[in-house]
Structures are given as structure tokens and as C-alpha cells.
Amino acid sequence: MQKKILFPVVAVAVLAVMLAGCAGSKATGTLQFYANGEDFVRQGFVSKDGWSITFDHVYINLSDIAAYQTDPPYEATSGGDIDPAATVAVDGEYTIDLAEGDENAEPLLVAEVADVAVEHYNALAWKMSKASSGPAAGYSLVIIGTAEKDGESLDFTLNIDEECDYQCGEYVGDMRKGIVAENGTADVEMTFHFDHIFGDGDLPADDELNLAAVGFQPFADGQDAAAVINMTDMHLGHVGEGHCDCGCQ
């Protein structure tokens, strides 16, 4: 009698635990991380002080990359640390050439993480750190290009060794990003606005962007990039048109 009762009891208990576990399993998808120097890098532009700049290479070294689901949504303008409900982290460091490809090139895939939870990843963080190897070894940002003005042509290389932490809210652009559906692929984007460093000749001289930018003339005059550029003030990192909280040292 005891055996007749014991076996079915154990069988039901085991089955209950297994099925309950299956019923609770979460759906997953894939999240891709992109880097984008925008048309300013791919097509060149005119600086606030009239230099026509084209870029051969823009090496940026990225690490500590992570996307987050936050609720309430993280507001970069308020600053503070991101308090995530879910995290997708990318291991390692990546040196990306933002000028790679032709003038119509797409944003560059940095990393892809599979089997991430189905969420709307509405915050993004990364570090611009000194590269341990490769074309930007020892620097976090290396800009190589040519600047022309009034018949004068200058080949230049600007090396930045400041390391910056960027904490950003949701991507702002034509379409929303970071929305992972079951068995689907979504993407998030680290966007870099180089007009913040050189200014934009298409904007008025007293435009806020141009007032904050250093332009190109200091480099044409032979000044060192590290002495001229304060990366915290440049606000280089964005998420599309969305802002990031930035700290550099």
C-alpha cells in the first residue's frame, strides 16, 4: 500500500517541478552594438574656422560596453548612475575605425550578444579607454586626416589619451532602438558627434556648438591635441541625437 502511494506522489512532485520550470522560462533574442561617426566622419565637413576636413582614419577604443533596461527610464541630463532592471554586457575592448568604408558606409558593428532577455534596452553605457594594442595603442582616440583652407593642405594626426565614461539614455532618431523581440535581433548605437570638436562651418559663428568647439586652427598652428581638447567639454558621445552623461580624466 505504501509503495502504491509513494511512487505516484514522487512522480507527480517531480513532474510538477519540471513543468513549472518550463512554464517560467523566458523568451530571448539578440542585441547588436554599433558605433557611428556619422556623415561628419564618412564625408568630411568644414570646421567652424573654415578648414575643409576629410578623415582617413578615426580610431576609437571602446570598452565596458553595456545596454540596460531601466524603469523608470534613465535620464542622462539628470546624471547619476544607471540603475538597471536588466543588463547586456559586452566583454573586452574594441578599436573601431569610424572612417571605415566609403562616404555612404553604414554604422559599424562592434559586438553582438545572443540569448538576451526580451526587453526594451533603453540605456547604454561605454568607456572610451586607452587601447592596449592595435592602431590606437596607448590612446583612446586617434584622428588621422587632411585639412585644407585657402590653398593650404595639412595632413594631421590628433592623439587623445583621455579616458571617458559615457552613460546614456534612450536612442533618439528616426526609429527606436534596443527593443528585443522573441527570437528577433535589435540594435543599439554609440554615436560620436565630431562637429563638437571642430565646430560646423554651416552654422553661425555664435551658435552654441561653435562657441564650445575648438575648431581646427589650433592644430594648424601646431598645438597638441591633448593640450587643446578637453574631452569632458566636447560631449563627443551620444545615442543618436540623445545626450549622454560624460566624465573624462
Next chain:
Amino acid sequence: MRGKWYVLVALGVVALGLAAPLPVSAHGVNLEYTSDVTIEITARYDSGTPMADAQVTVYAPDDDTTPWLTGVCDEEGRFSFVPDTSMPGTWDVQVRLAGHGGIIHIPVGGGTTAADGVGGFTHLQIGLMSACVVWGAVGTALYFSRRRKA
């Protein structure tokens, strides 16, 4: 024989517990109201300059990817709309102009709706829990019936 009665009583208790609650007749009051909530956005640059003619995109809580409404700010950077209050939750409003933009998250309404099932459990989980309770009741009844026979 008595053991069978214990089993039947146990099953009866469980069945009562799982049964749907009976409607209660009372002198209740049913109140309803409608209200239109107008949300007004004011968009400015850090300098305080209004984002005149900025593009506005509104997303409702039930669809993160499809714009519910699009429009343009006026010369003072203002944009207003009336959300559908039958969709409570966070309404996301994106504003963009000349390479600058932001997104604001606005709670509308309150409370949460129950998921399918009760207390957030799926029907499968409820079924499994019920089966476990039934089995436990049966086992207990059989245990006590054997003790009396001994």
C-alpha cells in the same frame, strides 16, 4: 469505507476552495467618470532657446515602435496632445531638431492590469498547484484512514 468518506470530504473542501466566488447582492454604487488629460510639452535648448518647429513623435504604452502621433512644435517650442486614457502607462515623447533631440517619458493613468490567470500565474502553474493541493488532501485523508484501521 470510512476512508472513502474522508477522501470525498477532502475533495469537497478543495472543490469549494477553487470554485468561483458567488455574486454578493448588496446596495452597491457604481460610479463612472471620463476626463480628457491634455499633455503639453515645451522643448528648449540648454540655452533656453525654444526648439521652434521641432519634430515630435508620440509613442503609446501598447506599442514601443509605431508612432501613435506625430507633429511639430510651435514657435515657442510647445506641443500638446490628448493621450488615450484607455491605455494607461508610460507615454514616450521624442523631440528632434537639427541634430539635437531628446525623449521624455510621461506616466498617464495608474494601476496595473492583471495578467492572464490570477496573481500573475499562468493557467499551467495554477493547474499544477491545484493538482498538488488535491493530491496532498487525498494523501492526508488516506493517512488518517489507515491509522484508524490500525
